[in-house]
Every structure is written in C-alpha cells, then in structure tokens.
Amino acid sequence: MSELKLMKGNEALAEAAIRCGADAYFGYPITPQTEVIEYLMTEQPEKRTGMVVLQAESELAAINMVYGAASTGKRVMTSSSSPGISLKLEGISYLAGAELPAVIVNVVRGGPGLGTIQPSQADYFQSVKGGGHGDYKLYVLAPSSVQEMSDFVEDAFDIAFKYRAPVLILSDGLIGQMMEKVYLKEQKERMSNEELIEKYGSWATTGKKGRERNIITSLDLQSEKMEARVHRLMKKYEQMEKEDLRYEKILCDDAEYLIVAYGSSARISQKAVELAREKGIKVGLLRPITLFPFPKKQLFELANQVKGILSVELNMGQMVEDVRLSVEFKVPVEHFGRTGGIIHTPEEILEALEQKIIK
Amino acid sequence: MDVLDIIKPENQVFCKTKLMTDTPLSYCPGCGHGTAHNLTMEVIDEMGIAEDTIGVAPVGCSVLAYDFMNIDMTQAAHGRAPAVATAISRCWPEKYVFTYQGDGDLAAIGTAETIHACNRGENIVIIFVNNGIYGMTGGQMAPTTLEGMKSSTSPYGREIATMGSPLKITELIANLPGVYYVTRQAVHTHKHARKAKKAIRKAFENIKLKKGISFVEIVSNCNSGWKMTPNDANVWMEENMFPYFQLGDIKVDGKLK
Amino acid sequence: MTEEIIIAGFGGQGVLSMGKILAYSGIMQDEEVSWMPSYGPEMRGGTANVTVILSDERISSPYLKIFDTAIILNQQSMDKFEETVKPGGFLIYDPNGITHHPTRTDIQIFQIEGNKLASEMGNKKIFNMIVLGGFLKIKPIVKLENVIEGIKKSLPERYHHLIPLNKEAIRKGMNSINPYKVEEQLQNT
Numbered sequence: 071m072s073e074l075k076l077m078k079g080n081e082a083l084a085e086a087a088i089r090c091g092a093d094a095y096f097g098y099p100i101t102p103q104t105e106v107i108e109y110l111m112t113e114q115p116e117k118r119t120g121m122v123v124l125q126a127e128s129e130l131a132a133i134n135m136v137y138g139a140a141s142t143g144k145r146v147m148t149s150s151s152s153p154g155i156s157l158k159l160e161g162i163s164y165l166a167g168a169e170l171p172a173v174i175v176n177v178v179r180g181g182p183g184l185g186t187i188q189p190s191q192a193d194y195f196q197s198v199k200g201g202g203h204g205d206y207k208l209y210v211l212a213p214s215s216v217q218e219m220s221d222f223v224e225d226a227f228d229i230a231f232k233y234r235a236p237v238l239i240l241s242d243g244l245i246g247q248m249m250e251k252v253y254l255k256e257q258k259e260r261m262s263n264e265e266l267i268e269k270y271g272s273w274a275t276t277g278k279k280g281r282e283r284n285i286i287t288s289l290d291l292q293s294e295k296m297e298a299r300v301h302r303l304m305k306k307y308e309q310m311e312k313e314d315l316r317y318e319k320i321l322c323d324d325a326e327y328l329i330v331a332y333g334s335s336a337r338i339s340q341k342a343v344e345l346a347r348e349k350g351i352k353v354g355l356l357r358p359i360t361l362f363p364f365p366k367k368q369l370f371e372l373a374n375q376v377k378g379i380l381s382v383e384l385n386m387g388q389m390v391e392d393v394r395l396s397v398e399f400k401v402p403v404e405h406f407g408r409t410g411g412i413i414h415t416p417e418e419i420l421e422a423l424e425q426k427i428i429k
Numbered sequence: 430m431d432v433l434d435i436i437k438p439e440n441q442v443f444c445k446t447k448l449m450t451d452t453p454l455s456y457c458p459g460c461g462h463g464t465a466h467n468l469t470m471e472v473i474d475e476m477g478i479a480e481d482t483i484g485v486a487p488v489g490c491s492v493l494a495y496d497f498m499n500i501d502m503t504q505a506a507h508g509r510a511p512a513v514a515t516a517i518s519r520c521w522p523e524k525y526v527f528t529y530q531g532d533g534d535l536a537a538i539g540t541a542e543t544i545h546a547c548n549r550g551e552n553i554v555i556i557f558v559n560n561g562i563y564g565m566t567g568g569q570m571a572p573t574t575l576e577g578m579k580s581s582t583s584p585y586g587r588e589i590a591t592m593g594s595p596l597k598i599t600e601l602i603a604n605l606p607g608v609y610y611v612t613r614q615a616v617h618t619h620k621h622a623r624k625a626k627k628a629i630r631k632a633f634e635n636i637k638l639k640k641g642i643s644f645v646e647i648v649s650n651c652n653s654g655w656k657m658t659p660n661d662a663n664v665w666m667e668e669n670m671f672p673y674f675q676l677g678d679i680k681v682d683g684k685l686k
Numbered sequence: 687m688t689e690e691i692i693i694a695g696f697g698g699q700g701v702l703s704m705g706k707i708l709a710y711s712g713i714m715q716d717e718e719v720s721w722m723p724s725y726g727p728e729m730r731g732g733t734a735n736v737t738v739i740l741s742d743e744r745i746s747s748p749y750l751k752i753f754d755t756a757i758i759l760n761q762q763s764m765d766k767f768e769e770t771v772k773p774g775g776f777l778i779y780d781p782n783g784i785t786h787h788p789t790r791t792d793i794q795i796f797q798i799e800g801n802k803l804a805s806e807m808g809n810k811k812i813f814n815m816i817v818l819g820g821f822l823k824i825k826p827i828v829k830l831e832n833v834i835e836g837i838k839k840s841l842p843e844r845y846h847h848l849i850p851l852n853k854e855a856i857r858k859g860m861n862s863i864n865p866y867k868v869e870e871q872l873q874n875t
Binding site: 093094096122124126127128130131132134135136137138139141142144146160161164168263275276277278279280283284285286287288289 | 479480481482483485486492493495499500501502503504505506509512513514515516517519520521524541542544545
C-alpha cells in the first residue's frame with residue numbers, strides 16, 4: 071500500500087530516496103533545495119534503513135563523496151541548486167568518465183552568477199549538453215509535479231545502474247518548494263553488501279576478495295584507449311535514445327499549434343492550452359520528460375501536423391534550439407520565456423502564442 | 430653458491446610483495462614514491478587485509494598508483510581523495526580505506542577536503558608524500574616549496590612576501606580533535622624506510638581500532654623537479670627540507686607531542 | 687470544482703500554515719491540491735504569500751496571476767493582490783492595519799476581524815484559523831471535519847491538544863465574517 075501525503079517537492083524526493091533503498095546521500099545547503107538535506111537529517115535514515123547521510127563541507131566534497139560511494143556500487147544521491155551544480159560539474163564529468171552510477175538533483179534557480187533563489191530553467195544547456203568537460207552526456211529527467219519528484223528518484227537509480235552512468239533530475243524552485251499530494255511507495259530494503267558484491271563485483275571497488283582487483287578511473291593516457299572509452303559512452307547514449315526516451319503528449323491529436331515545455335513550464339503551459347481551447351484555438355502540449363534523450367522524432371512528426379511551435383521555458387531560449395533541430399525548420403519555431411526568477415503566467419504564454427505563432 | 434641454488438625458494442631471503450604489480454614504475458629513478466608504495470603494500474600484505482582494503486589515488490605523479498598497487502583502487506579528482514575516501518569508509522565501515530596523495534593535491538587544491546575529513550575524524554589513513562614541488566606537470570611551485578627554492582613558476586625562488594610561506598599542513602591538521610595519529614617520516618634510507626613502515630603499520634592498525642584519522646607524511650625528494658642527481662637530491666632534502674619539515678611523531682594516540 | 691486562492695500577509699501570521707491546512711483538508715476529501723509559497727529571504731519577517739488550489743481535476747499550473755479568492759492580511763498584500771481577484775471573485779481581509787481599503791466593485795468583499803478576535807480569545811496564534819473559518823463560511827469548499835483532519839495531519843502530535851482551540855477559532859471565524867460594501871463606504875465618505 072502506498073502512503074498519501076501532502077509534501078514539498080524537495081521533501082518528497084528525499085523521502086523517495088529513503089524508500090527506494092538508497093545507500094547514501096551527500097549534500098550541501100543551498101536555496102531552493104535545502105529541504106532535501108534538512109528532511110534527511112531529520113528523518114535519520116541511518117536508523118530507518120542504514121542509509122548514510124552526510125553534510126559535506128562543499129559541493130565539491132559532496133560530489134566527490136558521491137563518486138567514492140558510487141565506485142563501490144552503492145546507490146548514492148546528491149542534490150543542489152544551480153551555482154552548486156556548477157561546482158559539482160568536475161565531479162559529474164569524472165562520474166561519466168569513470169562510468170559510475172549516481173543520481174544528481176538540480177533544483178534550478180536563476181542565474182548567471184549568484185543570480186536569484188527564484189525558479190528558473192536556465193540550466194538546460196548545462197544539463198543536456200554535458201555541462202562539465204569532455205565528451206559525455208547525462209540522462210536527464212524533468213519532473214513537473216511533486217509526485218514525479220518522488221517517482222523519478224527510483225527511476226533515476228534504475229537508469230543509472232542500467233547504464234553505469236550519472237543521471238540528473240532537473241527540477242526547479244517551483245517544483246521543489248510547492249506542496250502537492252503524493253503517493254509514496256512502500257519501503258524497499260537496501261541491497262545487502264553480499265548481494266552488491268555479487269551484482270557489481272565485476273567492476274566495483276569493494277575489496278578484491280576472491281577476484282582480481284578492480285580499478286575505477288577516468289584516466290587513459292593512451293589516446294586509442296581514451297577514444298575507445300568515449301565510444302563506449304556514446305553507445306550508451308544511443309541505447310538511451312532507443313530504449314529510455316520519455317515524453318507526454320497533451321491534446322496533440324487535433325492540435326494546429328504546439329507548445330513544447332518541460333517541468334514547471336509544462337504545468338503553466340498546460341493551463342495556457344486550456345485557456346487557448348476555451349477561445350477555440352487548437353493547441354497541444356508536448357512535454358519532454360527526458361531532456362536527454364530528447365523527443366526528436368515525435369517533434370519531427372508533429373511538425374507535419376501543426377502550423378507553428380512555441381518553446382516555453384523559464385530562460386531566454388535554450389531548449390528552443392533542440393526543438394528547431396528536431397523539426398528541421400519545417401514550421402516556424404519561436405521561444406517564449408521569462409527569466410531572472412519571474413515565472414510566466416498562463417495568460418502571458420497564450421498571448422505569446424498568439425503574437426509569435428498564430429499572428 | 431650456484432645461481433640455480435640461489436633462486437630456489439628455500440634460499441630466498443627477500444621478495445617483492447605480491448601487492449605490487451609487475452608493471453614498471455612510472456616514477457623517475459631515485460624518486461621516493463616507489464618506496465612509499467612498496468612500504469604501504471607490504472603493511473597491507475603483512476596485516477592480511479588486502480581483500481578488505483580500498484585505496485584512493487590522487488592526481489599528480491602518483492595518479493597511476495593503481496597501476497602498481499595490486500588492490501582495489503579508485504582514482505579521485507585533484508585534491509578530492511579525502512572526500513572520496515570518506516564516502517567509501519562511511520558506506521563500508523569494516524573496510525580499510527586509505528588515500529595516497531602528493532603535496533599539491535593534499536595541501537593546495539584539496540586543502541578543504543583534507544581539513545574537513547580530518548576534522549570529522551574519518552576512520553581512514555592518509556599517506557601524504559611531500560616533495561615540495563609539482564612533479565607531474567614538470568616542476569611548478571607547490572604549497573610546500575621552501576623559501577627561495579626555484580621552480581618553473583618561482584624561477585627566481587619562492588618569495589615569502591608574494592607567494593606565502595611553505596605550508597605545514599601536517600602541523601595544522603594535528604591540532605584537530607578528530608585526528609588520532611600524525612607523524613612525519615622519510616624513505617630515502619633503509620633506516621628511514623623501516624621507521625616509515627612502522628608508522629604506516631600503526632596507521633592501518635588504527636583503522637582496525639576505529640580511532641579516526643591517521644596521517645602519515647613522507648618527506649621525499651624530486652630529483653627531476655629539483656634538477657639534481659638522485660643522490661644530491663637526497664642530500665639537499667636532508668639539509669633543507671628536514672629542518673623545516675622536521676621528522677618524527679607530531680600526535681600519537683590523540684595527544685600532541 | 688476548482689478553487690484558486692491566494693493567501694497573503696506578514697511572515698509569522700500563519701499564512702503558509704493556513705494554506706497547508708486548507709490543502710490537507712482538500713486531500714481529506716479526495717481533491718487534487720497544490721500549495722505554492724513565495725520563498726526565500728522575503729519571508730523572514732517580510733511578506734509571505736501562498737497560492738492554494740483545490741480541484742476535482744488534475745491541476746495544471748500551480749502558479750497563477752489571477753484568483754477566485756484572495757485572503758489579504760496586510761496593506762502590502764492589499765496593494766499587490768486586490769487587482770488579482772477575478773471579476774465576480776471574492777476578497778477577504780482583516781481591516782486591522784489596513785489604511786487603504788479595497789475599492790473594486792466587480793468583486794465581493796468581506797471583512798473579518800481576525801486579529802481582534804484572536805486577542806479576545808487570548809491566543810494570537812489562532813488568528814489564521816479564525817480567518818480560515820471566515821473563508822469557509824463564504825466558500826464552504828471543504829467540510830469542517832476534513833479541516834480538523836487536515837490540522838491533525840499538519841500539526842506535529844505534540845500540538846494535537848490544541849485542536850479543540852483551533853476548531854473553536856474556525857467556528858468563531860465562521861460567525862464573524864461580514865460583507866464590506868464599497869459603494870456604501872464611498873457614499874459615507
């Protein structure tokens with residue numbers, strides 16, 4: 071039986087981490103995601119499940135603690151907000167390079183710089199184009215409700231271990247801070263060390279009992295070896311595109327115009343779609359749930375049907391580039407978004423659609 | 430005695446520890462890293478804990494420590510080894526976790542991770558090889574470079590007024606309550622190496638006793654970076670490094686000496 | 687049924703917790719709910735507001751520009767949110783500390799003396815429950831028993847002995863809310 075609660079997105083995410091049997095969380099406070107570590111420290115998961123929770127001295131330390139735990143096959147998570155994620159990018163690149171599974175949560179705030187603590191989606195590029203140094207990508211999940219903040223934690227761990235790759239949950243201040251009702255899954259048992267060694271002993275550095283030693287590194291001084299490593303990563307990303315793309319289509323069947331939006335923007339855009347339909351304008355919404363992989367093919371097909379597409383984002387136009395690439399310029403694609411922590415209203419979105427697309 | 434007799438197992442008086450791989454060391458001839466590696470692996474072998482030990486390699490000359498140390502190893506980002514080791518030790522409290530770091534890694538870029546892992550009293554060993562220079566990148570100034578010492582980024586010698594004093598991070602961390610054992614050793618002579626091995630052994634024993642951080646500094650040479658012959662480098666180390674970085678125990682059983 | 691509400695006042699007035707109790711009450715009767723606060727330093731003694739939505743259907747945007755009802759508890763919030771009430775919607779406010787009263791004639795306006803009544807009842811902290819009672823009198827979107835369940839869920843158990851007091855405050859609020867006629871006020875002045 072699942073349990074029904076009213077929770078903040080950040081709290082639901084933290085509780086989901088405990089319930090899905092995560093082994094460890096390492097984090098550092100930053101608004102608007104601080105509730106994650108506060109909740110975990112209050113809940114004392116060490117007593118509930120044996121999960122380790124530690125407040126690190128910095129985001130750098132936190133992500134490298136994640137790297138350490140992940141290198142031993144443990145299910146480990148960290149969370150932060152935009153400036154903190156910038157600090158973590160070195161470690162995230164190492165996780166990708168060393169092929170380690172981990173879940174990283176970004177509750178995005180406005181930037182650049184110290185920016186604002188209000189919601190934003192200005193970290194889209196950083197999230198889907200790699201972000202840190204080197205040839206890598208992250209599998210990126212974009213929750214748009216408190217329920218998804220909870221559900222996506224286990225999904226993220228599943229993907230992370232399926233591919234031995236870091237997974238990003240890209241949320242924002244709105245989804246993190248708002249409360250909604252959430253059905254929490256039942257507590258799962260953490261994996262025992264014996265089972266872990268059996269499952270991940272082929273690569274994890276758990277001590278070389280009964281086997282040859284394992285090494286976790288992202289270093290290959292020989293160029294051929296490094297190229298082979300990068301090719302291996304790219305194969306994973308291709309497989310993700312084939313097997314683990316997620317998206318949601320809302321009222322697209324008869325749509326003459328299309329809004330593309332993810333996360334909190336998708337929620338607000340859905341209201342704009344409702345307002346448009348009240349006025350007799352047939353608008354649909356495509357919500358990418360994964361930002362990498364991106365629903366390229368679905369957009370390409372919708373471009374045969376609709377007259378124009380509006381990419382709605384809490385930034386100055388980032389995802390719109392991917393939308394344009396996906397539809398190969400078959401129809402006009404425009405961007406609408408507010409930034410600096412201002413959240414666009416459904417009315418503003420509808421107005422932008424009418425002015426930029428319908429005309 | 431004939432050569433064939435000499436190599437018979439019953440006549441063997443010494444052999445390389447199994448915990449060092451057969452991969453040729455990448456270190457310059459005369460460098461102390463090889464000895465420091467060897468002593469660490471001998472201790473782990475003699476304690477019979479190889480299957481329960483996880484090492485964390487740094488960035489620097491010893492980045493490839495995992496090629497030579499025949500145990501499970503994770504290579505950390507520059508300076509972050511204490512954070513990596515923290516997590517491994519927290520998730521696997523029964524394991525022996527250690528970091529092996531140089532001076533640039535531990536005392537410059539990784540200062541925060543070093544101090545905070547020490548302050549939390551993580552149940553790990555830190556082996557800190559201090560040769561006063563960045564060897565891997567070709568001889569740049571390190572936090573531990575001595576006053577007046579030339580490097581490619583202090584070509585006229587380290588000037589205290591503009592570059593600060595050589596950092597005694599070992600004394601610094603010894604003052605933290607979470608730190609149980611701090612010692613400074615050397616490995617350039619048999620006598621020093623034997624003492625250093627005892628210190629490393631004590632450090633790993635402390636993990637077993639769950640005493641918190643044990644910190645073993647090894648003052649070493651860098652003949653390439655110092656632009657000297659190996660022998661001159663050792664002499665220079667004794668005459669210049671040791672007076673500033675004095676050998677001996679700094680904190681034992683949680684008490685400052 | 688969809689009810690979109692903004693509650694706005696000073697930090698410390700129980701704005702966020704009133705919203706939380708309302709949201710929990712909605713859950714108790716199987717509604718979809720969302721609770722979206724203003725957050726950050728502005729809350730530290732400054733103004734705080736929360737958007738609460740209760741609906742039979744999946745809630746699209748938790749962030750809104752216009753509302754069915756605005757519950758306004760200080761002057762700054764009056765200045766900001768009076769204009770955000772939908773035509774035909776409701777504005778409920780506590781006149782305590784209000785110098786510029788609402789002036790719109792296309793909405794229904796009510797006054798509730800929450801501060802005064804809370805003082806009379808000897809507990810400032812039940813102010814928000816009095817106001818909530820007033821709101822529920824005008825818009826009975828959740829049943830009282832579900833509100834009590836909502837309070838139980840929102841309050842840590844060590845405060846459960848205060849539930850009867852909260853119930854009394856809600857009833858007090860229900861009996862103490864009065865229409866405010868802008869036209870009459872304008873004529874009087």
